[in-house]
Structure formats: C-alpha cells, structure tokens
Amino acid sequence: MRLSLWILIALTALFMLFGSVYVVREGHTAIVLNLGKVVRSDIGPGLHFKWPLVESARIFDARLLVLPAEPERYLTSERKDVSVDFFAVGQIQDGRAFYRATAGDELAAIDRLAPIIKDALRNEVNARTLSQVVSGDRSKIVDAQLAAINKGAATLGVKIVDLRIKQIDLPTDSQVIRDVYRRMSAQRQQVASKLRAEGEEQANQIRAQADRDRAVILAEAERDAQKMRGEGDAEAARIYGGAANADPGFYAFQRSLEAYRASFADGDAVIVLDKDDPFLQYMRSDR
Secondary structure, three states, X not given: OHHHHHHHHHHHHHHHHHXXXXXXXXXXXXXXXXXXXXXXXXXXXXXXXXXXXXXXEEEEEOOOEEEEOOOEEEEOOOOOEEEEEEEEEEEEOOHHHHHHHHOOOHHHHHHHHHHHHHHHHHHHHHOOOHHHHHHOXXXXXXXXXXXXXXXXXXXXXXXXXXXEEEEEEOOOOOHHHHHHHHHHHHHHHHHHHHHHHHHHHHXXXXXXXXXXXXXXXXXXXXXXXXXXXXXXXXXHHHHHHHHHHHOHHHHHHHHHHHHXXXXXXXXXXXXXXXXXXXXXXXXXXXX
C-alpha cells in the first residue's frame, strides 16, 4: 500500500512538473492564460514555467509570413476596371491583441486583414488614372497606404512589414481592353503616318537636290561644250584664213565644192539658177 502511494505521488509530481513547463522556440512568441484570461504575453524563446492545471500556454509563430490574397477588381478615376494581384508580408507584433482578436487563429487574422488591405488599395487606385496605375511607380501606391493599413492591423496584433503588387491586369470581360487596343492602334497609326510624312519630305528633298544637281551639271556641260565649239570654230576660222591667204583660188574652189556637196546631199534637190550665176562657175565646161 505504501509503495503504491509513493508511485502515485511520483506520477503526480511528474505530471505537475511536465504540466508546468513549456518551451518557446526561436521565432515564436507565447502567451499564458489563467482560466482563459491572458496573464502574461509576448514571452520570448526559451524554457518557461506556468501553474499546472489553471494556466495554459499558447504559442504563435512570430516570423514573417506571406499573407496571400485573391486578385481584386478596382475602378480608376476614369471609371476603368483594373484587376490588382497583390500579397502582404506581416508578423505577429502583439500576442495579447492577436489572441483577443482572433483567438489565435491565423486564418481568421488573414480573413480580417484582407478587407483592410483591399480598402486601402482601392483608395489609391480610385485616385489615379489608368495610365498612372498601369505604368506608374507601384511603390508609391503601396507606401501611401502602408501606415493606414498598419493602424487597422494593429487591432489584430499584427504588423504589415511589406505590401507588394504582383500584377495589374485589365479584366478580360471589360470594355477597357477594347478601348486600350483601339487607342494603341490609333497611336501606332499616328506614328506610322508621321514616319511616312517624314519619309516623303526627305524623298522630296532628295529629289529636289538631285534635280538641282542635274541642272547644274547640264548647265556646266553646255557651257563647256559652247566654249569648246567656240574654240573649235575659232581654230577652224584660223585654219581657213591661213588656207585662203596661202592660195585664194584653191580656197574658193574648196568652199564651192563644200557648197555643192551640201546642196545636193540628198540626191533629189533641184536648184533653178541663171546660167551665169557665180554659184555655177566651177561647173561650167569652159573653166
């Protein structure tokens, strides 16, 4: 009987010992509940003790966690639809507030954080045009609302460390896509028309320059030809003059033969002249 009592006491002591000890791992935090009431919170890593039976420990992961969310549709200041895909990075900052707000349920915390983040992003998207949302600096959209988001997240004992926009799309069932495509097409056509006009202008300039160069070349060639013809005529006149001075009779005969050749070149010419006309002086038989 005495042995059984000692065994019972030993088991009770072991139970009390194990029931009063708990371990908080690195990157975690803990709270201690006394009959359901939080009596200690934000307990760091290590070996800790609590009153058995009346106290219990709840341990939470205090590391950075990614809080996923489904893409949300927003309206820009132009009443255009956009689909924003984002995620948040947060961690438990206040174990007491976290337990009171969510009873320690991380999924419940995510469900309550999602509307806070979505409403904050909606305020920023609603204040911007479609071009500013799609092509602008996304960090400005996030930074402008991160402080407001953390005010709401603080009620859950959570701090949002970072918020990132992964992708901004135009909904496939939206009129925006067709409007964007039409606008892009009009812009491309405008650019193409501008390039064609610039090309036509350059072509006209090239053609005008070519015409000017052609006229200058022809004029210079005609000038050189006239100069050469003048020089040739002068040289011919000089030669003819020298020949005439050397033998006037032969020169006159030679010139007459050239005149005959030119007059009867086609073989069908008919010339009516007086028989004593000087033109025929070398054709009369008496010479």
